[in-house]
Structures are given as C-alpha cells and as structure tokens.
Amino acid sequence: MNTSTTHHQRIAKMLFSTVYPLYLAKIEKKGRSKVELNQVIEWLTGFDPNKVQNLINEKVTFEVFFRQATLNPSANLITGVICGYRVEEIEDTLTQQVRYLDKLVDELAKGRKMEKILRGL
Structure with a gap:
C-alpha cells in the first residue's frame, strides 16, 4: 500500500459527511437500505x-x-482486498479503520448476508 505520510494525511482529513452519501448511493443502487448501512456503521x-x-x-x-x-x-476479522490492498496488511491504524x-x-453492496458482514454478530 502507498504508505506515504501524505496518503495517510489525506485519508485522515477526508470529511465523513462527504463520503457517507457516496456509501449510501453505492448500496442503494444495489438494492440495500440506509438502515442496513447504519447497522454496519454501528457494528x-x-x-x-x-x-x-x-x-x-x-x-x-x-x-x-x-x-x-x-x-x-x-473488526480484525475483516479481511480481503479493498482498493487493491489487503485490509489486514495496512499498517497505518486510521487508514486501516x-x-x-x-x-x-x-x-453490503455486493449482496452479502448481514450476518456474514457483521462477522457472525
């Protein structure tokens, strides 16, 4: 992963209020709901x-x-590739989160069952 300080700072300074509507649009386009998105965020x-x-x-x-x-x-059970990088191998804590x-x-957007997304609750 690009481990430059600039990369991590850019992620740290992104506004959640800017990204949340993008998350919502992504999942709603695939037939999922805001309630489900909020459930994932709450978990x-x-x-x-x-x-x-x-x-x-x-x-x-x-x-x-x-x-x-x-x-x-x-949360450490969340594994796999996102944006071309393995989540479990990201060293910067905030970037990983x-x-x-x-x-x-x-x-959620790919239609995975909620119990699997939430790692078995």
Missing part, C-alpha cells in the same frame, strides 16, 4: 444512527470520526 464503530447524523452535521474528518469510535473487537468501513460497505 464497526458503536455509533447509532443519531450519532452518525450528528457527526455528519458536524462535518468531522475520518480522524475525528474514528477517534470517537469504539471499534468492534471483531477507514478501509474496514469501505470493505463492509462493499460487502
């Missing part, structure tokens, strides 16, 4: 839909978003 971060909306309204960066999150202890979320959204 990974501990944020309920109201908290997610507050973070969107506050225009927080991914850095702030994940600093406030309580990452699911099973963002890619965890990307991977879960991809799985």
